[in-house]
Amino acid sequence: DSGVTQTPKHLITATGQRVTLRCSPRSGDLSVYWYQQSLDQGLQFLIQYYNGEERAKGNILERFSAQQFPDLHSELNLSSLELGDSALYFCASSVSPGDEQFFGPGTRLTVL
Amino acid sequence: AQKVTQAQTEISVVEKEDVTLDCVYETRDTTYYLFWYKQPPSGELVFLIRRNSFDEQNEISGRYSWNFQKSTSSFNFTITASQVVDSAVYFCALLVKDGQNFVFGPGTRLSVLP
Numbered sequence A: 001d002s003g004v005t006q007t008p009k010h011l012i013t014a015t016g017q018r019v020t021l022r023c024s025p026r027s028g029d030l031s032v033y034w035y036q037q038s039l040d041q042g043l044q045f046l047i048q049y050y051n052g053e054e055r056a057k058g059n060i061l062e063r064f065s066a067q068q069f070p071d072l073h074s075e076l077n078l079s080s081l082e083l084g085d086s087a088l089y090f091c092a093s094s095v096s097p098g099d100e101q102f103f104g105p106g107t108r109l110t111v112l
Numbered sequence B: 001a002q003k004v005t006q007a008q009t010e011i012s013v014v015e016k017e018d019v020t021l022d023c024v025y026e027t028r029d030t031t032y033y034l035f036w037y038k039q040p041p042s043g044e045l046v047f048l049i050r051r052n053s054f055d056e057q058n059e060i061s062g063r064y065s066w067n068f069q070k071s072t073s074s075f076n077f078t079i080t081a082s083q084v085v086d087s088a089v090y091f092c093a094l095l096v097k098d099g100q101n102f103v104f105g106p107g108t109r110l111s112v113l114p
Helices: none
Strands: A005-007 A010-013 A019-024 A031-038 A042-050 A053-057 A064-068 A074-078 A087-094 A107-111 B003-005 B010-014 B019-021 B024-026 B032-039 B046-052 B059-061 B064-069 B074-079 B088-096 B102-104 B108-113
Touching (some): A010 A019, A042 A064, B003 B088, B019 B108, B046 B064
Antiparallel strands (some): A005 A019, A031 A042, A031 A087, A064 A074, B003 B024, B019 B074, B032 B046, B032 B088
């Protein structure tokens, strides 16, 4: 158990819908990262937050957004969902940028 | 730009064999970090090791060992006397010093057969 929690574990929804994925980092970790893992794209970095502020953006679509709250938990919002958004979404946390990241169990999103 | 290459897509070995997973990275930064993660069939990503660019000392942890060679931009991972429980996808990753971009390789799927 890495100490990073993600909810829900599984999510099934339809195209065009909007969903919110939630992540709680390890106690003491200030950085939160979001990744998407799909069969054809591998593990892709989406976005990083540090102590509530966005720090880096990767291959995140404009339909996706995220935020980190004062209690350091983070949410990833996915809107106007498409079939291709079906993937495993991981959250990771670290004490600070550059430190090893510890990953949550992931949320498996299926868009029908 | 940073890049991580894991040329071996899949490897199959028989239990107790040694196996080496290759990782080649590209970066222009002089300060960077290299990682290995394991993703077993259950799906979670498990941190194995972190190495910074100034420390080329090889590391051994039980049956696992890592060979970092800056001259060839490689950070290879060897499992000695492999076990069925080692079956997983292994990812090599690169983080440059500003910590803003964590690049994963495509992964190597290791199957250890009994």
